[in-house]
Amino acid sequence: MAQAKKTSKAKKPAQDTKPAQVKKASEVKKVVQKRKTASERKTEIIEATLQLSDEQGPDRLSIEAIAIKVGISQPGVLRHFPKKQDIWEAVANHLISMMSQRWEKILSSDMSPIQQLRALTSAQLGLIQATPAIPAILLSRELQADNKILRNTFFVLMKGFHGHINRLIAEEKSFRKGLDPADATLLIVGTIQSTALRWSISGRSFDLVEKGEHLLKVLLDGFIHPPTK
Amino acid sequence: MAQAKKTSKAKKPAQDTKPAQVKKASEVKKVVQKRKTASERKTEIIEATLQLSDEQGPDRLSIEAIAIKVGISQPGVLRHFPKKQDIWEAVANHLISMMSQRWEKILSSDMSPIQQLRALTSAQLGLIQATPAIPAILLSRELQADNKILRNTFFVLMKGFHGHINRLIAEEKSFRKGLDPADATLLIVGTIQSTALRWSISGRSFDLVEKGEHLLKVLLDGFIHPPTK
DNA sequence: TAAGTTAGTAAGTACTTACTAACTAAGCAA
DNA sequence: TTGCTTAGTTAGTAAGTACTTACTAACTTA
Numbered sequence: 001m002a003q004a005k006k007t008s009k010a011k012k013p014a015q016d017t018k019p020a021q022v023k024k025a026s027e028v029k030k031v032v033q034k035r036k037t038a039s040e041r042k043t044e045i046i047e048a049t050l051q052l053s054d055e056q057g058p059d060r061l062s063i064e065a066i067a068i069k070v071g072i073s074q075p076g077v078l079r080h081f082p083k084k085q086d087i088w089e090a091v092a093n094h095l096i097s098m099m100s101q102r103w104e105k106i107l108s109s110d111m112s113p114i115q116q117l118r119a120l121t122s123a124q125l126g127l128i129q130a131t132p133a134i135p136a137i138l139l140s141r142e143l144q145a146d147n148k149i150l151r152n153t154f155f156v157l158m159k160g161f162h163g164h165i166n167r168l169i170a171e172e173k174s175f176r177k178g179l180d181p182a183d184a185t186l187l188i189v190g191t192i193q194s195t196a197l198r199w200s201i202s203g204r205s206f207d208l209v210e211k212g213e214h215l216l217k218v219l220l221d222g223f224i225h226p227p228t229k
Numbered sequence: 230m231a232q233a234k235k236t237s238k239a240k241k242p243a244q245d246t247k248p249a250q251v252k253k254a255s256e257v258k259k260v261v262q263k264r265k266t267a268s269e270r271k272t273e274i275i276e277a278t279l280q281l282s283d284e285q286g287p288d289r290l291s292i293e294a295i296a297i298k299v300g301i302s303q304p305g306v307l308r309h310f311p312k313k314q315d316i317w318e319a320v321a322n323h324l325i326s327m328m329s330q331r332w333e334k335i336l337s338s339d340m341s342p343i344q345q346l347r348a349l350t351s352a353q354l355g356l357i358q359a360t361p362a363i364p365a366i367l368l369s370r371e372l373q374a375d376n377k378i379l380r381n382t383f384f385v386l387m388k389g390f391h392g393h394i395n396r397l398i399a400e401e402k403s404f405r406k407g408l409d410p411a412d413a414t415l416l417i418v419g420t421i422q423s424t425a426l427r428w429s430i431s432g433r434s435f436d437l438v439e440k441g442e443h444l445l446k447v448l449l450d451g452f453i454h455p456p457t458k
Numbered sequence: 459t460a461a462g463t464t465a466g467t468a469a470g471t472a473c474t475t476a477c478t479a480a481c482t483a484a485g486c487a488a
Numbered sequence: 489t490t491g492c493t494t495a496g497t498t499a500g501t502a503a504g505t506a507c508t509t510a511c512t513a514a515c516t517t518a
Contacts, residue, residue, distance in 0.1 A: 035465050035514050057370035059288045062505065075507080076466050084506065139368065141286035144430065183447045190423030190444075191416060198415075201373065215419075218412045222451020264484050264495050291475065304478080305496055313476065460518095467512075474505070482497070488490085 042080050042090065044070050049091050054133035058140035063087075088142050092150050095134060096157055098127060107164060113172040117165065118216065121192055124161075125212040128196045132204070135196050162189060169223075176225035184223060191215050271309050271319065273299050278320050283362035287369035292316075317371050321379050324363060325386055327356060336393060342401040346394065347445065350421055353390075354441040357425045361433070364425050391418060398452075405454035413452060420444050 036044070048069040052061050063084055067074040081087045102123040106116055128134050137143065143151050162185050169181040169188075195215060199208040265273075277298040281290050292313055296303040310316045331352040335345055357363050366372065372380050391414050398410040398417075424444060428437045 038465075041465080057288065057374065059286065060370055063507090064505080072465085073467055075468085075509095078507065079465065082507085139365075139426075139430075141289055145286065178450075180447070183444060186424070186427075186444055187416075187420060187448055190427075191419050193426065194419030194422045195415070197368075197422065198419075201368075215412060215415055218409070219416055219448075219451070221407075222448070226455030267495075270495080292477090293475080301495085302497060303476090304498085307477065308495065311477085461516100462518100463514105463516075465512105465514075467510100469509085469511105471508075472506095475503080476501105477503105478501075479499085480497100481499100482495100484493100484495075486491100486493085488492105 038080060041070070041072075045077055045080060045087060046091050046094050049087055050094075050131055050133045050137075053091075053137055053140075058088075058133070058137050058142050085147060088147060089150060091137065092143065092147075092154065095131070095137070096153065098131070099124070099157065100160075102127060103161065103164065113168040114174065114220070117168045117172070117188070117220075118213065120161075120164065120168075121188070121216050122209055122213055124192055125196065125209045128199075129208045132200060135193075135200055162186075165189060174225065175223045179223055187219060188216065191219055267309055270299070270301075274306055274309060274316060275320050275323050278316055279323075279360055279362045279366075282320075282366055282369075287317075287362070287366050287371050314376060317376060318379060320366065321372065321376075321383065324360070324366070325382065327360070328353070328386065329389075331356060332390065332393065342397040343403065343449070346397045346401070346417070346449075347442065349390075349393065349397075350417070350445050351438055351442055353421055354425065354438045357428075358437045361429060364422075364429055391415075394418065403454065404452045408452055416448060417445065420448055 045066060048066050049061065052065055052069060056065065063077050064074045066087070067077045070077065077087075081090065103120065106119045106123060109116065109119075111119060138154065143154065165188055166181045166185045169175065169179075169184045175184070192212060195212045196208060199206065199211070274295060277295050278290065281294055281298060285294065292306050293303045295316070296306045299306065306316075310319065332349060335348045335352060338345065338348075340348060367383065372383065394417055395410045395414045398404065398408075398413045404413070421441060424441045425437065428435065428440070
């Protein structure tokens with residue numbers, strides 16, 4: 001019987017502000033509701049949250065907005081994540097796995113320290129370019145104030161990142177003697193962060209990865225020991 | 230979420246259903262109301278906003294919270310700034326004048342370029358240390374999304390800052406030949422920004438000015454041309 | 459195919475928020 | 489004193505907000 005009954009399905013929430021459903025409206029015959037599996041929806045919700053966080057800011061994002069973007073009702077979102085905080089937790093875990101996954105791949109390669117350093121930077125910038133909401137989310141009060149556990153998780157994660165960079169610098173032979181790896185780490189990570197932030201605020205007015213790689217090169221040039229002519 | 234319950238000062242229970250008129254207030258006089266001038270209050274409101282922005286985040290700050298901090302009612306705040314946006318405008322203008330004032334003083338001094346560079350950095354970090362809400366406000370959606378004019382004003386301001394740094398670098402003779410002043414500017418400003426941000430997030434766990442000055446020194450060491458031994 | 463599970467909805471609760479209206483009284487000047 | 493200006497109040501509105509309740513219909517499986 002496939003889809004015999006539809007009854008009064010076409011009831012849309014009153015606050016239609018966006019085109020939203022592209023597929024349904026285009027069909028001549030009424031389409032039966034397409035239910036998705038919970039895990040599909042969860043993924044959709046996480047992706048919608050990332051997109052909307054970028055557009056509106058994480059602290060201004062309402063469940064309603066996410067629901068509209070996904071194309072379901074607001075309580076529909078809450079079915080999958082009973083509390084709003086749960087959405088942020090899922091988003092954060094998503095980001096964390098994205099990051100550490102990329103780092104692992106680079107760190108387990110056989111590149112030279114300085115090459116790994118460059119690769120880590122490019123990977124991080126590339127991820128931000130693909131997911132521009134990252135800086136805003138990491139700095140959001142949603143994480144910084146409301147969720148201590150998650151904030152700590154990120155703290156540990158970043159500490160790990162610093163640790164990797166620090167080790168790579170210490171291993172690299174071409175750097176000048178007086179250079180403190182801890183200082184160099186802060187300068188490198190700071191360059192990544194500030195470039196990403198400037199890219200965000202400027203409305204993506206330049207190529208993030210390209211610019212970041214260039215600035216890292218200039219920075220690293222200053223770390224290399226002077227040629228003993 | 231949401232705390233800051235009402236607890237408003239001098240709240241007398243109005244539920245007395247006495248037949249008396251509402252205007253019979255002559256006998257109730259107990260506290261001598263302390264009225265302040267508008268400009269005094271405005272200053273207080275701006276300062277309260279800066280403090281609370283630091284504690285709660287600019288995007289989460291309510292007029293009510295400001296009112297409680299200042300010690301008047303919520304509409305009392307709106308008397309001085311009819312729209313919430315007006316508060317942000319005043320805060321931003323306050324910050325702008327604080328910054329440019331400090332810069333002017335340094336730039337009109339007779340220090341060497343590299344000394345001015347260091348002084349600008351220290352001044353900027355010192356201002357942030359004294360007014361920790363600055364980074365959060367500059368990055369807030371309140372400014373970045375809601376107030377295009379103000380965002381542009383800040384953009385111009387920061388462009389000016391970059392310009393000053395850029396010029397000082399170009400003037401400084403001890404830097405290596407290949408160094409592009411524009412790149413160096415981004416690295417210096419980036420170091421200031423990222424250090425300030427890290428200081429904020431870490432809960433002020435180190436001395437901002439001291440750390441920033443140190444990192445700048447390490448960075449500038451890399452800019453200096455190698456000693457022709 | 460009947461029966462249970464679950465994605466989804468409409469309607470509503472309780473609360474916060476920016477902003478308004480109408481009034482009160484402090485402070486000043488004649 | 490009188491009278492004006494204005495900092496401040498209480499009381500209220502309309503629009504959001506996260507979250508709940510009670511139900512429905514699509515899907516799954518025995």
